[in-house]
Amino acid sequence: MRFARLRALAALVTMAAGLLAAPLAAAAGSAERGKLAYVKHGCWQCHGFMGQGGVTGPKLAPNPMPPEALSAFVRNTNGAMPPYQKAILSDEDLADIHAYLQSLPKAPDYKSIPLLNP
Ligand code: HEC
Secondary structure, three states, rough: OOHHHHHHHHHHHHHHHHHHHHHHHHHHHHHHHHHHHHHHOOHHHHHHOOOOOOOOOOOOOOOOOOHHHHHHHHOOOOOOOOOOOOOOOOHHHHHHHHHHHHHOOOOOHHHOOHHHHH
């Protein structure tokens, strides 16, 4: 009897945790959609398809800046990069772009590449 009640309580706690986790996961963005948004909005033209950086834009991945900083920069920059207003690039797309940059793998350690270690 007591165990049954405990088990019911545990089930309730698990369900509540699931409900809380769902919106957080949505806010964190999707790397898959982010890749599309990154291409659609032309970030790749200056930063490279893998965020590796290029002649015109610095490296963005791996280890991108936190989402808040990314958003503040992209929306308000007045330097060499054009700012992107919400009407053009939605908050969702930006969160997805962050998830995409976050998902990109780190380069392997040069010591693990035989050609670089004669
Ligand atoms: C026309 C070229 C161009 C395009 C397109 C472009 N950027 Fe940039 N971006 C730059 C340049 C140049 C800088 C460095 C500018 C500066 O420091 O003022 C930069 C800087 C940044 C930085 C800051 C990096 C750092 O470490 O300080 C972020 C983040 C960024 N871009 C994200 C994006 C995203 C996301 C997109 C697409 C929505 C995008 N950029 C599209 C040229 C571009």
